[in-house]
Amino acid sequence: MSKPVALELKNVSKYFGSLAANKNVDLTVYRGEILAILGENGCGKTTLMNMIAGIYYPDSGSISVDGQEVVIRSPKDAFRHGIGMIHQHFKLVDLFTAAENIVLGVKNGQRYNIKEVNRKVQELADKYGFNVDPKKKIYEMSVSEKQTVEILKVLYRGADILILDEPSAVLTPQETDKLFDVLRRMREDGKSILIITHKLHEVLSISDRVAVLRKGEHIATVDTATTTASALTEMMVGKKVELNIKRPEPKNTCDRLEVQGLNMVDAEGIKVLDNISFTARAGEILGIAGIAGSGQRELLESIAGLCHPVTGKIIYHNPKTGESEDLRDKDPVAIRELGVRLSFVPEDRLGMGLVGNMDIVDNMMLRSYRKGHSIFVDRKKPGDLAKKIVEELEVATPSTKTPVRRLSGGNVQKVLVGREIAASPTVLMAAYPVRGLDINSSYTIYDLLTEQKEKGVSVIFVGEDLDVLVELCDRILVVCAGRITGILDGRNTTKEEIGLLMTKTETSAETEKKEVTDNENA
Template identity: 75%
Template sequence: MNALEIKNVTKRFGRIVANNNINLTVNSGEILAILGENGSGKTTLMNMISGIYHPDAGEIFVNEKPVVINSPKDAFALGIGMIHQHFKLVDVFTATENIVLGIEDKKRLNMKAASKAVLEISGKYGFEIAPQKKIYQMSVSEKQTVEIIKVLYRGADILILDEPTAVLTPQETQKLFAVLRNMKEDGKSIIIITHKLNEVMSISDKVAVLRKGEYIGTVNTAETNESELTEMMVGKKISLNIDRTDPHDQKERLVISGLDLYNKNGIKVLDDISFAACSGEILGIAGIAGSGQRELLESIAGLRHISGGEIIYNDPKTEETVSLKDMSPMKIRELGVRLSFVPEDRLGMGLVGNMDIIDNMMLRSYRKGKSIFLNRKPPRELADTVIRDLEVVTPSPQTPVRKLSGGNVQKVLVGREISAAPTVLMAAYPVRGLDINSSYTIYNLLNKQKENGAAVIFVGEDLDVLIELCDRILVVNSGKITGILDARNTTKEEIGLLMTKTGGADNEEE
């Protein structure tokens, strides 16, 4: 029986067609993977099924009956539950309290019975959960468990998971998949949104592929392979190889020793960090989100006041050593240190969304010269160069950057940062939200900087990419370094273990 069927669904936003004539079918006891690049319309489609958007055209059937879903409440009434990528939980409540939150019941709230029901559900499918544990004490994967149980508690038969593995370690992913398989055995229908091909191959029964809002087709997982799926997803054959050269002319460019940092709540977020970044190599940083990666890069860039330790920069020209400790970004630049930083938050930190490409190009350099007026000629030329060399798709250099797509925004930011011919280039999650082609453009740019002799520091989340791209990988866990590995001789599992070594200690972060 078809648990959920979507027929010719279309959704437009203004002139943009987010979904065009999409068709999908999920049977009960089946796992359907929806595969597509960012901006292909996966999330829009799922939001229509869960009642957040309303389709402009087309029909939705649940259990072979036509339905109209106007709100998430309607979706719940039909047994559809969505687990969003960003958790929607109350931090100071326990797991159980979050799970029963918002259920309109005439009866009095019985927390004991609720806890029991929660344990029953987790026993049935093999979750690990402590019903009385508060959310803020939980790791990301525990929070995700709460979200899933919340949906099951409401009696959902069709579960939609939006990129559930993006925040998990390899081990946690395996656990999640085991649970999903149990649910499938129980007759639940599961839709999982992802763009990781290996996961699609390992968990799904069927794969539906979307590309730029169009429905490309559905194939049985057993009858396909990764390269065929990539071709469906991207529209052409592409090779997914990163051309890694051997590091050359390695000199310690940036030496961090004993770095300690407290956040504004007085919690230690970096603890005795020591490492060296060398010229001509890419140093990867792996870790669960929020393990101190952001704070580390910001400390080096002069955005945070460190409470202990040293940051030493070895100037390649003069061979002099400079301490970057407690220097503002402006000061660092004035010393002639060519340190570039591509921050995680592109539009909130690296760029100004409402300014055009030209004005964003001069963020770093607008102060040059004695005049009190701006000189927009060099940034205009730089904008033209970046648009041409990195193939930025934009109506004009005068377009506000917030109107560009994620990949193009990133190209503008990276383009500006590498234009200064950096000796140290730090990039935090530079391919997050980018399509495959843009991602590989960025990897190639990083590789080029490495060949030019820059010390590249790359914070990534995709372990496969880290292993393929980097020369060495530094693993952080709760603000501590748990290992520095040779990327050519390591495995995902080894990194995953180091990421979670002390076990659940990442809770302290939040």
């Protein structure tokens, strides 16, 4: 390639504790190109980019800009070398106008004059074809406008290497197309653009080259023109790893929870659940696979009665009475009063699952404080339960009186799962129950889930590690952007198949769009 090298990473590694987030990564970015960084959740894409942007400092290796080795210790250092990052979560002051946000923190020695800033921002926006009003307040803006402000913020500071962290995650397909047009214009202007994504069709449509990361390692960088979606998926998911998780054949299965046509929109009016229908059976583990934020959280919270879908049914078949109840629009107390025994291990353990400042016994009582008719709470039974959980699950804690906050992640999770299982549920939902846990704790959790399955509980497991999903679950539901893209048999599927389904909807959205334009033309 004849283009000059803009940025070069050599042997860059970063460790969090003993965990390698990035291992000996080499990466070269040229001037005037768009490089896509592709990989699954937790493969180290964002960590790598954060090191370039000065948020983390690499443990080893070197970074060079324009052939000169540089030290980037803070975002300010990164800006000095012309590197700017647009994060997934916008860092904007809601009450300020676009221009005020853009000029914030810029010290160029000139007198502060907002009119001058407005003019410059408008100029910059016109140059690249952004559609933005510098005087508009951020809180009045749509998500895509906010993103535009973030990009302008970086350009205003004179960046010529731009890093975008999953820019299309918050955009509609039309907005994404617009953004890509702008990015192409910037490429023509000689800027280097790194774009983090896990949407294959986007990679294929915008990038010049693709760098694939897997488990912190750089697998390969290939020219987009010479690769295919399936070749990239293969590089992304890698070879199958044997985990040897116990998976007994399901026995006596019967329908327990029937979800029919669930639809939900979030506060910004974006569809988060799109016509979700499936059946969870007693005595089996139903896995849910998907890119983070594809609607898993909303789905589980809808079933638990924590948020309310617009349309659809959640039918629960009560094994005791044989009756069926619709759980939609009922709050957790109402669900429990119906005799439905639902346990939920949420993603946010210390936020939704447990109270960090309370001890293990008190946390047990969160489930049982309604029992008994005295005005005094009964601490004896929860105390016994706490002791039982600490012993049986080998929770490492000084005593049951220790605030949960002081326990390690794995032990917190054991306490939470222990409590939920102790309620002898008929449906057990667990969202990312092994996130942040070491191998041994993870296996303890898998065994607990399998044990529940054998007891005839309907287990719903939301996971991110495809190897685990393939070995643990009896059936796997794949979601993408709030839709079900496939329900697979856990015993006869491959990681590649799941990986393709996880990124599927976007392409179908594009074909839909094509159909629309075709219809218009016709």
